[in-house]
Amino acid sequence: MGRDLALDLGTANTLVYRQGDGIVFDQPTVVAMNTTTGEVVSTGEDAWQKISARSGSVVAVRPLRHGVMTEFDVTQRMIGSVLRGVGVSKFPKPRVLVCIPSETSEVERRAVEEAVRSAGGRGVVLVEEALAAAIGAGLPIHEPVGNLIVDIGGGTTEIGVVSMGGVVSGLSIRVGGFDLDASIREHIRVRYGVAIGEKAAEQIKIAIGSAVPSPRAREAIVTGRELSSGAPREIRLGEDEVRQAMSQPVGRIVEAARRTLAEAPPELTHDVLETGTFLTGGGALLRGLDLLLSQECEVPVHMTDRPLETVVMGAGAMLERLDDYRSSFQLVRPH
Numbered sequence: 001m002g003r004d005l006a007l008d009l010g011t012a013n014t015l016v017y018r019q020g021d022g023i024v025f026d027q028p029t030v031v032a033m034n035t036t037t038g039e040v041v042s043t044g045e046d047a048w049q050k051i052s053a054r055s056g057s058v059v060a061v062r063p064l065r066h067g068v069m070t071e072f073d074v075t076q077r078m079i080g081s082v083l084r085g086v087g088v089s090k091f092p093k094p095r096v097l098v099c100i101p102s103e104t105s106e107v108e109r110r111a112v113e114e115a116v117r118s119a120g121g122r123g124v125v126l127v128e129e130a131l132a133a134a135i136g137a138g139l140p141i142h143e144p145v146g147n148l149i150v151d152i153g154g155g156t157t158e159i160g161v162v163s164m165g166g167v168v169s170g171l172s173i174r175v176g177g178f179d180l181d182a183s184i185r186e187h188i189r190v191r192y193g194v195a196i197g198e199k200a201a202e203q204i205k206i207a208i209g210s211a212v213p214s215p216r217a218r219e220a221i222v223t224g225r226e227l228s229s230g231a232p233r234e235i236r237l238g239e240d241e242v243r244q245a246m247s248q249p250v251g252r253i254v255e256a257a258r259r260t261l262a263e264a265p266p267e268l269t270h271d272v273l274e275t276g277t278f279l280t281g282g283g284a285l286l287r288g289l290d291l292l293l294s295q296e297c298e299v300p301v302h303m304t305d306r307p308l309e310t311v312v313m314g315a316g317a318m319l320e321r322l323d324d325y326r327s328s329f330q331l332v333r334p335h
Ligand SMILES: Nc1ncnc2c1ncn2[C@@H]1O[C@H](COP(=O)(O)OP(=O)(O)OP(=O)(O)O)[C@@H](O)[C@H]1O
Pocket: 009, 010, 011, 012, 013, 014, 066, 067, 152, 153, 154, 155, 156, 157, 176, 177, 178, 202, 205, 206, 209, 281, 282, 283, 284, 285, 286, 287, 307, 308
């Protein structure tokens, strides 16, 4: 007990790495709450079960939006439940390294620190997700070469050129996989007058979503509720239609990567043209996104091995050698 932890508190998924053990927690960032009492009934995968069981007035709450807390109390209680779940007790308390988007404001940073501290963390260290992702992707971050990392999560896309142990230029935009789901829902609402759920939209994206046309255009069938009558209605969707529906948020991600490259110091851009871009995060799994990025940015694109785990694995690697990293990175804020 008391071993230090790395926490990737993502908009979609929460992962915890424990020193010496690796990943010990990996669950959706969702809380089942009793609306009458305000009590947290359960968290993670189990929360979905509780909702589908329709036990009384229990609702699902996603306490983060675009990588930042929108529901402080709920997040705090969720972190408490996560830390207890991995065996954190009152004493000895662990140090916790938390990954945050680079655009996080000072107020938001303090809120994260406070939430983790009150949930049982002894000291809290914040690290930028792009840096953790670069380390998790196994990039040679200490070397004087530039590497471009693009981490597409549920709520944010973190883009950074990493060199000499830090993020030398980067961009964080509040666009991620959830925005693709929202675009699909909006398209179905406008085109067919039918409402579908968030999870149904995500399933369509995973099943037939793509960033570039594929030789075998696939189809999916989804059931929604007709807005005019409230009656259930089945819709058949084609791959091209879904790609069109998602084109705006996908375009914003591609544009942000292109801008980061254009604005990086020329010698680093030159490196990236050779070494390529490393794509990670769950959103990177969208079919053909690597191809689109390589076409639009004119750089080779490599997928990381386990894109959903890259950030927490990188943060874990930092945790194992926190003192080395503390002296090398200005962007880590020790407390
Ligand atoms: N096969 C897939 N195809 C397309 N998208 C996918 C696939 N698998 C997962 N995703 C998407 O990945 C996103 C979750 O990724 P990830 O866990 O990296 O986000 P996060 O770290 O929780 O969020 P953030 O970093 O933005 O706060 C979700 O939007 C999910 O729909």
